[in-house]
Amino acid sequence: MKERRKETGGRSSNGAGRGTQAAPGRRVPSSNLFPSSLLSRDQLLELYYWMRLTRTLEERLVALYRQTKVVGGLFRSLGQEADAVGSAYALERRDILSPLIRNLGSMLVKGARPVEILKQYMAKADSPTRGRELNIHFGDTDRGFVGQISPLGDMVPVMAGVTLSFRMRREDRVGLVYVGDGATSTGAFHEGINFAAVQRCPLVVIVENNGYAYSTPTSRQTAALSFVDKAVGYGIPGVRADGNDVLATYDVTKTAVDRARSGGGVTLVELMTYRRKGHAEHDNQSYVPAGEIERWERENDPIDRYSKRLLDEFDFDGRQLGAVDVRVRDEVDAATDEAEKAAPPQALDALEGIYADPPRAQPHWYRERNGVVTSHERPEGWGTFTATTKADA
C-alpha cells in the first residue's frame, strides 16, 4: 500500500489510470487540459505563501506548546500542506468548505487568520469560539468554512445539507468536505455521501489518504484497494491525485468543483499524502516502520517539491520565495504577540448561548457570586432545615 501510494503521483485519473501517473517530483507538463495552467504567476506564488504560512504557523504552535501556552493538544499537518491548500484554492469565496484536523491550510486559504488559530489553541476570550472549542475546531460561514467536530464522518451529512440548501435556493455555490482515510469507515460518511449523491448536491468529498488514522494503517481500515473505488458504489465519479503536488491537487479539485457547479453532482476525490507527525503532538509514532517518515521527508515534501518547480519550471527566483518566507515569519510573529496578550475568558461565559432562547443558563446556587442561595422560600413556620423545627411547626 505504501509503495503503491508513492508511485501514484501526478495528475488525477478516473480510477482506471491508477499506477500510470508520474512519480512524485516528475511533473506531468502543464497543458490547457489542466485548470492550473490558467493560474497567474501571482497565484502560483500565493499557493506557496499559503503552504509556507501553514507550516510556519504550526512550527510556532509547537514552540508555544512546549512553553505550555497551548492549553490542549496540538495537531500538525506537516507534509500535507499541499493537499489542504491546493484543494481549498479551487473554491470561490462564496463556496463553503468543511475542514478536518489536518486542514489548517484550507482554513487559511478560506480566510482564517493566524491570530485566530493561535488564540484558539491558547483558549483566549476573543478566540473564534471564546474558549469553548479546541485547536482549529471553528468556522465562519461568511468566510466559507464551518467548524468541525471530533466524531469523524459527521461533517459529510452536514455538508450534504449545506449544499442541498444551495441547490434548493438555486445559489451558485459549491461545498467541499474533507475526511481522512479513517472516517471513510464511519456510517456517517456512507450516509452523507449516499444522500448527497442521490440528491445531486453540489458537493466535493475529499478523502485525504495520509496512511494512518491515529495509529491504524489504511490496510486495517479497509479491504478496498483504494478509497476512490468506493465512488462506484455511490454512482459518482471518483478521482485520485497526488496530494503532495499542490497543482495536481488544485487541478483535480477544480475539475470536481466545476462539475458540482454545473449541476453534475458529487465527486469523490482521493488525495494521496503522508502524515509525517503523529495523530497529535504527544504521539510518538512507535507504530510507523523505521525509515518511512524520513523517506517521505527526504523525497516527497510538498513545499520542497513546489519550491523546486517554482524555481525550475516557472522561473521564479530564490529571492521571491525568500521574501514570502520573511513575510510569513513577520505575520506569525505579529499574530503571536497579539495572541499572547489576549485575555482568558470569564468563567460565567461558559453559561452563555446554549440556546437562542433562553440566552443563558443559570449558575448552580453554590456557584452564585454571593454564595449560597438566600431566597430559598419555605412554608410559614419553617425556620431552619432541622427536623425538630419541622416537628414543632
Add this chain to the structure above:
Amino acid sequence: MPEITYLDAIREALFEEMERDADVFCMGEDIGAYGGAFKVTEGLQAKYGEQRVIDTPISEIGIVGAAAGAAHMGMRPIVEMQFIDFIANAYDMLTNYVATARYRAFLPCPMVVRGPSGGYVRGGPFHSQNPEAGFVHTPGLKVVYPATAADAKGLFKSAIRDDDCVLFFEHKYLYRRIKEEMPAGDHLVPIGKARTAREGSDLSIITYAATVWKSLEAAEQLEKDDGLSVEVIDLRSLSPLDDDAIIATVRKTNRVLIVHEDTRTGGVAGEIAARINEHCFEWLDAPVWRVTAHDVPLPYAPQLEDFVLPQTADIVSVARRLAAY
C-alpha cells in the same frame, strides 16, 4: 370549526407552516409520494413538490446531519423519523453535532425532528419506544411531547419557528383516538410551559403524553370512589421543564405522583423528583412517587405489554396510598 384528530392537527400545522415560510421543508423516509407510514405528511408533496418534501434514503444520520447543514444556511428543515425508535441511529448527530452547534461554533440549528412515539399499540420493542430522556439530558436540544390535539398543533408550529433544534415527540396511540376543535387563527403553544389538565387540591399528578389521559381517568375515578381532588399537570415540554408549574402544584397539594410511560431508571420522573427536592422539599407531606414502565424492552404480547406499561389502575392505586400517607 370541526373537531380534528391529533394526527390531523400535526398535519394541519405542517401545511400552515410550509405555506407561511418558504424556508420550511421536510425530509424523511417514505414521506413524499406515500405520505408517511402514518400519513402525517399525506398530500404535502402533491402541494409543495419534491424539492420541499424529500423522500430520503434510509439514513437517519444522513438526514439529521443534512437538516443541520441546511439549517445553518437559513433553512428550517423538518425531519421525520418513521418511528421515533430510529432516532437512536442519529443520537451522535443530534447530541454531538446539533446540540453543540450554537454553543461551540455559533451555528444556528433551527430544525425539528419529529416522529411517532410510544406504546399501548402492540408495536413491540422497536415501534413503541419513548426515548426522550436521553435528549432531555442533552444541553442544546429542546424536547416537547404533546398530549392533546390542540397542543400538538400549537407546539409543532412553535417548534418549527424556534431558532434551535426541537425534538417533537408524537404519541401514536393518540394519533386517531382523540380529537378536538382547533383554536382559531395562528395557534401557537409556547415551548417550556406546562398546562393544568385538571384542577385539584389533594394531590398532584405530573405527567405528559399518553399517560395524561390515563391520569385524567384515574383522577375521575379517585374523585368518584374516594372523594379525592386530584390535580393533573401536563408538562407538554420536557426540555425546558416548567419549574414554576411544578413548584406551584407541589405548594398547592403537597403530595406528588409522577407518571410517565418511559422506563423508570434515568427517566424524566427522576429529574422532576430531584427538582422538587431542591426547590420545595418543605412543602411535601409525603414522598414523591413514580408510576412508570418497568425497566425492560417493550414486549409485543398484550399480556406482556400491558404488564410493563403504566395503567390507569396503577395510577389509582399509588395515588390512593399517597393520599393516605
